[in-house]
Amino acid sequence: MDKAASKSLVIMTELVLPNDTNTFGNLMGGRLMYWMDIAAALAAMKHCGAPVVTASVDNISFENPIKLGNVVHIEAKVTRSFNSSMEVHMNVWGEDALQQYKYKSNEAYYTFVALDPTGKPRKVNALIPETEEEKALFDGALRRRQLRLILGGKMKPDDASELKALFIK
Numbered sequence: 001m002d003k004a005a006s007k008s009l010v011i012m013t014e015l016v017l018p019n020d021t022n023t024f025g026n027l028m029g030g031r032l033m034y035w036m037d038i039a040a041a042l043a044a045m046k047h048c049g050a051p052v053v054t055a056s057v058d059n060i061s062f063e064n065p066i067k068l069g070n071v072v073h074i075e076a077k078v079t080r081s082f083n084s085s086m087e088v089h090m091n092v093w094g095e096d097a098l099q100q101y102k103y104k105s106n107e108a109y110y111t112f113v114a115l116d117p118t119g120k121p122r123k124v125n126a127l128i129p130e131t132e133e134e135k136a137l138f139d140g141a142l143r144r145r146q147l148r149l150i151l152g153g154k155m156k157p158d159d160a161s162e163l164k165a166l167f168i169k
Contacts, residue, residue, distance in 0.1 A: 018068060043077055047124065049125075050114040052086075071095040088111070
């Protein structure tokens with residue numbers, strides 16, 4: 001059954017406490033990545049209706065630190081599904097609730113694989129992008145996937161037709 005990308009949206013909110021910070025009073029990157037993994041897994045599970053495991057994490061760019069006492073908002077949504085895998089895009093926002101402003105912290109792409117009851121990969125629902133942003137993320141997902149597969153040694157660069165099309169006319 002095909003599913004709209006919007007049906008996979010997860011917004012997770014956390015408060016940055018002293019145990020979550022480094023010596024500069026900023027949220028530790030590893031703690032944020034842990035929260036992002038949870039949010040992305042929830043989005044993937046909503047899309048496929050099955051347990052999922054993290055297959056890859058890439059392109060995490062840290063733009064602005066999130067300070068002690070600030071709020072973290074993680075927006076995760078499936079951008080494209082393949083055979084048994086799904087790419088999830090995340091935007092992360094920090095919020096100073098006392099000063100009443102929100103700021104972009106980072107974004108990332110995670111890939112998940114859906115599992116059947118025996119722990120083997122299982123087929124997932126096709127994804128339907130509806131908004132212009134969803135369509136742009138959907139269109140770029142195949143190129144990002146091919147790049148991941150090449151970097152992981154699972155695809156030869158010559159076989160990456162979508163990537164080659166960017167450079168060879």
